Amino acid sequence: MTDDSSTDRHARPGQSAPGRPMCLSDHGQLIAAIPHLLGFYPTDSIVLILVRDNLVFLTQRIDLPTSTLRDEQLAAQVANDVRHHADVDAIAFLVGDDAGGNGRGGRHQFAVHLWGAFARHGRVVDVYGVPRIAEGARWFDYGFPERTGTVPDPENSPMHAAAVARGLVTYADRDALAATLRPDPDDVLKRREALMDALAAHPCSADPGTMQAETEQSFQLVRRQVEQVPDRTGPLTDQDIAELSIALADLWVRDRCLGFALGEHAPAAERLWTELTRQSPAPERAEPATLLAISAYLRGDGTLAALALDRAEAAHPHHRLASMVRGAMDLGMPPATIRGIAERAVGDQHDTSREAVHHRPSE
Template sequence: MSIDEKPRMVLASPTDLLCALPYLLGFHPTDSLVVAGFAGRPPDGRLRLTARWDLPLAAGATARLVPLLTREEVTRVALVGYGPGPRVTPAVDEVIAALRDAGVAVLEALRTDGARYWSYLCRNVRCCPPEGVPYDVGASPVAAQATLHGMVALPDREALERTLTPVDGPVRQAMRRATARAAAEFRRRLLAAERPDDFAVDFVTAGLERVRNAVRLYQRGDRLSDDEAARLGLDLAVIRVRDEAWTLIDDDTIAAHLALWRDLTTRLEPPFTPPAASLLGVTAWRNGDCTLANIAIDRALAVDPGYTMARLLSEGLCRLIPPDVLRSGPTSKEIDEQMGRPTVAWLLPLCGLLDTVGLAHSAPRCLEPP
């Protein structure tokens, strides 16, 4: 996870590193190996990335690590294993061997149980006694600084997953009614259209504007109403509208995108969540939060295992492709040039989705299969 744009934190000791990692990851890891990669020369080196693996390490994990460090120009790393020695030590040994073969310096290698840490490199019992070195994440100045900048360390990964739990109860019922209203309006207008392709142009144009307005709304700290959210959920089923949202993600709007797509991932009726969850995945990945990106993409694939955008993102994360590749996508104008004028065929995925969830009670002849 690149943190070039995160608040500056000075990591001058093993305790500083241990206190910073939960905030960089977004949660307190367990049964994990975390690699912190530094670029530049000491003492002014910069923490370039953090990467986490579940323990025990999956086959091929270290093979992907070295290319990642090379791409990110990392020259020195620190390793932290979370868990008991028999589980952590083999993983640390494997990674150290791979790093040394690649000429990457290992600054420190630690094991922690959450309250004490042990060093694999230091043999001085005065600073690294056999019983371990106690530390307190909550009492650290690093933790205080992270909190001041709005960074959060949830208790565990499951707690982070729960932040994307779909809404329930009266809120879910309200969104269900709003979705039915949006679907009925779409169906009415499409059935009444004399020129279906012209209707598609109008629908896509309005959807593009709704995406832009939604981003501006969340930049102001406001929130979509149920009806607005439901309409945008229908819009995002059209690939051109979804891709417009993708092009709008930049450094200045990333916080608004995180809030918007997290909100829609939890509020939209489940069949409509893959586009919003995938956009949340893109935004989180670009923001350096690979854990949230993976959780969001998993949420999309749980609803639609074949959703292409989510599958591509999942493959990129699995291969540890750096998020910088997301900064060089096509512009809105280039997408228009590639895709051309909207046609009613662009609406087929939305019509199929509405039919699947029982919200398309009749289909226009132009959309019926031959």
């Protein structure tokens, strides 16, 4: 979006709870659902919710601008991001406004900019304010300040129950979610890097048959680790991490692993990619981080996807696949588009020649 804001898109879209449509007239319940749609409790944020047929279609969070000089620009960008989504109702919540929507101070002027930006695209947006997302917090309608109410307990909301049933965690804030991907200490990463250098010291074969066999062996190593995730009780060993990092540095192995996001092993694979995003040294960290981003985006968790891409790009700037996924997210492409990328990547492996990469990704 803007240089001084972060954006989270497609955060856990779909039904507000399995088989249960969202009641649009109960704005308190909708506000209480926001942390569980995003995966964390937002502060000082614009939360835009698109609803189709009374089901949450898309949730987007953006940092509120720190200067009123950016209000009009940001409002235009918000409206532009959603103008291609047809047959949806748009509802914006400005989280962090205590002014009560009385038109004097607070974020009322930003609401005016939002109305104008949506109108230029022939669209309508309802804008509400709330100081924080917590039980008893009072929300208000910027267009009709007399329309107000209180937020019920988010931890007792239907969306919270749905998130728990799906094994999803709602974090206290975005930083707490980001901490789940924080790399291990430098000395630990250097120890693993040295082990990887030792394991990869053998010369690579130039024989196509041998190269293909080595690639298949590397992929099967990753597959075994994915399959062991549900029953594994301890952490990965340094040897495990080194071997997996080397395996995923073969881009054909990495691309084949995209298939895990499309099947029954998706939860287990995502857990493994999360571990390796923390535990692998750079630049190899970019591979599991990108796999994690794709997996998260496919199931609608745009916040985790964006954070994983941050890790991938920090570990390996200009990483080709990470840049492709980032571009798709920035354009607001639906998860189905990313699914198509994953399906093509898996299918193309059988139709093109490759250059084996055994250490240090070349993307």
